[in-house]
């Protein structure tokens with residue numbers, strides 16, 4: 001697997017090719033895409049709007065944020081429900097404990113900060129006070145992955161899905177665009193139990209329907225295919241949609257499955273698809289270690305050990321750059337999904 | 349619950365100490381020192397101060413709640429919970445054993461009545477207590493939230509994050525008690541990491557601080573908690589510095605960190621139990 005990665009992080013200077021991103025983008029737009037978009041927006045705005053809606057539907061929904069209200073798009077909720085919103089200051093450990101306490105008192109707390117500070121920094125607090133104690137806390141994590149861009153590796157957490165999915169009782173959700181994030185946010189308010197909701201900063205195509213119903217734990221087959229299955233999560237679902245069209249131009253019919261819920265994983269949908277296609281690719285904005293690909297591999301190896309190729313970050317930290325540059329450099333875009341699909345096909 | 353007289357409450361303290369020692373002895377593990385020192389606090393709280401409902405409800409609406417942040421005092425907490433009717437006293441014999449509801453450190457997972465959050469990893473309980481107190485304020489629920497922390501535990505940064513929050517939001521329905529026994533695992537707190545002037549620290553963080561200098565004198569502990577209660581509802585969170593002695597009640601255990609986490613052997617147990625009257629019947 002390691003040999004597939006052209007850009008080991010310690011050699012990055014050698015590989016500093018200037019990538020003509022506008023050409024790549026135009027190429028995508030001329031493709032015969034099964035899903036298209038007219039507008040782009042950040043998934044965090046989907047969270048913010050969903051949060052407001054959840055707050056309107058249920059007076060028990062409350063919010064907490066550690067000095068990142070603007071970044072998390074929690075401001076509209078705060079404005080409408082000031083008495084139900086708690087600025088905690090830059091004190092994430094306390095925020096998680098507060099949320100656990102509010103949950104046991106019957107509230108539905110949404111605790112928001114950057115994904116790095118919402119997981120790694122407070123892992124033990126989440127483990128003991130939320131997951132082990134089975135508290136109805138929604139951990140809302142923005143700026144996940146490489147695509148937060150210029151802030152660089154200190155903020156680009158690529159291990160959060162792994163950390164969160166390892167915790168018993170934890171539901172882990174990583175929606176793909178504004179609409180899906182909004183729907184997911186509304187759905188988790190109605191679900192009883194701890195949830196990790198991951199979203200991001202970049203402006204991203206809105207290609208899934210407005211007012212969709214979000215079913216936790218239910219994979220969504222977006223495109224039917226027969227040759228290879230692409231399992232994608234988060235921002236990379238869009239890249240998978242683009243990759244599908246690129247593959248189709250070459251006569252390869254890929255099935256695209258949107259795995260918005262990483263835990264509990266819809267193993268039935270995964271196995272059913274791979275039974276048909278015989279090989280698969282996983283695509284995520286996360287480390288290969290502990291990510292979605294790992295979960296899919298576990299499923300396949302037990303029930304149907306078909307070839308699986310991974311698209312993800314291979315044991316490295318990120319760096320500063322624009323989202324598109326970073327996805328390109330770290331091998332996470334549609335072109336890389338296409339390559340991975342071909343590798344998987346060749347191993348069938 | 350009908351209030352009991354001081355001598356009656358004293359008897360419960362003695363029985364609690366016996367329970368703790370027999371529990372940790374039976375499994376040759378656990379923490380006897382701090383719960384021995386907090387026996388008066390536990391009994392004063394559960395048998396005199398708390399307005400609570402032994403028909404356990406997780407959300408605790410309309411009743412006073414207690415959180416044990418220093419979860420290693422579990423043996424003491426389990427004893428007072430059982431003795432005040434949360435679960436059968438006989439269940440104390442399952443402490444720390446396989447398939448027990450009485451986990452080494454308190455947990456909600458096994459649904460033991462009286463426990464609302466897991467603790468054991470130190471430094472988290474104050475945040476949880478304040479969160480619950482915040483939920484009570486949202487619900488216009490006038491009851492109080494109590495929490496106990498160790499003094500060594502105060503070395504955790506999260507405690508001070510929580511302290512800041514509570515003052516900022518005027519969490520005047522919170523009464524936090526510090527088991528000020530001056531000991532922690534590796535030695536006296538003064539040597540390990542000096543807490544210096546704790547009263548001044550908490551005051552500087554915006555808390556109303558009271559000192560209960562005789563933390564192993566039941567009447568003084570009750571008076572301290574009464575005072576604390578009288579200070580609630582005035583815009584500030586309340587901190588009760590409870591001066592206790594680790595290992596109190598057993599002459600060879602008192603005042604040293606050596607009994608923080610070591611169980612007595614058979615002989616030591618016998619010697620210790622001779623000093624503590626069996627008042628309510630051993631489990």
Ligand SMILES: Cc1ncc(C[n+]2csc(CCOP(=O)(O)OP(=O)(O)O)c2C)c(N)n1
Nearest residue numbers: 382468469470498499500501531532533608
């Ligand atoms: C986060 C964390 N670090 C370390 C420990 C291990 N530990 C358990 S009790 C203890 C000492 C606590 O001191 P104090 O709060 O004074 O309690 P006491 O010694 O009085 O029982 C330590 C270090 C722990 N439980 N949690």
